[in-house]
Amino acid sequence: MADVLKKALQLLTGTDPDALSNFKISKKKRPLKALTERELIQLESEIGSQLFGPIPKGHRREFFNLDPQTWIWYEESLDANGKTQTATTRYELQDKGILKVQEGARYTFLDGQELKNFTLAVQLYYERVMRDVYHRDPQTGQKLA
Amino acid sequence: MSESNSIPSLNKLAASEYIPSGRFGVEHSNPEQQEARHDVAEALASAATINHAPRNSEVAAAPLTSEAQPTPEVLPLDYIRMASSNLVIVRRAAQSDFDLAA
Numbered sequence: 534m535a536d537v538l539k540k541a542l543q544l545l546t547g548t549d550p551d552a553l554s555n556f557k558i559s560k561k562k563r564p565l566k567a568l569t570e571r572e573l574i575q576l577e578s579e580i581g582s583q584l585f586g587p588i589p590k591g592h593r594r595e596f597f598n599l600d601p602q603t604w605i606w607y608e609e610s611l612d613a614n615g616k617t618q619t620a621t622t623r624y625e626l627q628d629k630g631i632l633k634v635q636e637g638a639r640y641t642f643l644d645g646q647e648l649k650n651f652t653l654a655v656q657l658y659y660e661r662v663m664r665d666v667y668h669r670d671p672q673t674g675q676k677l678a
Numbered sequence: 679m680s681e682s683n684s685i686p687s688l689n690k691l692a693a694s695e696y697i698p699s700g701r702f703g704v705e706h707s708n709p710e711q712q713e714a715r716h717d718v719a720e721a722l723a724s725a726a727t728i729n730h731a732p733r734n735s736e737v738a739a740a741p742l743t744s745e746a747q748p749t750p751e752v753l754p755l756d757y758i759r760m761a762s763s764n765l766v767i768v769r770r771a772a773q774s775d776f777d778l779a780a
Contacts (some may be wrong), residue, residue: 534730536750540767549750563772563774564774565772566772566773567776568690568772568773569773570769570770570773573769573772573773574769577765580758583767585756596759598762598765598766600762600766601759601762601766602762603761603762617703626755626758626759626762628756631754631755637704648754649754651754651758652757654723655758655761655762656757656761659761659764659765660767663765663768665763667768667769669768674764
């Protein structure tokens, strides 16, 4: 089988060995290639967490896009007794709107000022992540010079 | 209506306790913060569109800090969908050997 393919390739390219190099797709250097998806999201979340002001000492905050339908907001802090309190809020993009899912099975659709604030946060996140993490123009998706 | 169509500086947002009580940045008692909220909302309404924003293909893209140009409002849900899917695409492209198609 390999011989048949070799012969077919030779028919196409001739017998010049250098001609084969024209068919190679150049692999550009990809500095982020070694990172897992989780690690890339962590990079993005570092930007997301900064969008809402300084993080108080002892607090931990994350805000990131998980997948095409989900955004995550996570807060971690110490209460008066020194116990760690956590809160995870999921924002799901649905046909009817953005469903806010909180712990304790609380579901509400974003509306009014909260929806505007969330949209702005997404916009700021998108702009900064595209530029700072992926070095791409957020409007065109093209690589920045 | 705010004369400036640019997104207010992040310092205004940073000055606020943005996520009190679990409601995304809604409750503020400081008038300056409320003004910042108003500016933010106004800026959002006239924010630049993205080239591949859905539905209205005649909307011209404009940079975020451009001078006042009337642009149709992009529906929030559409914008968020676009941003979400683009982020996933770019994330996957960053992990692959090859660049996105020009």
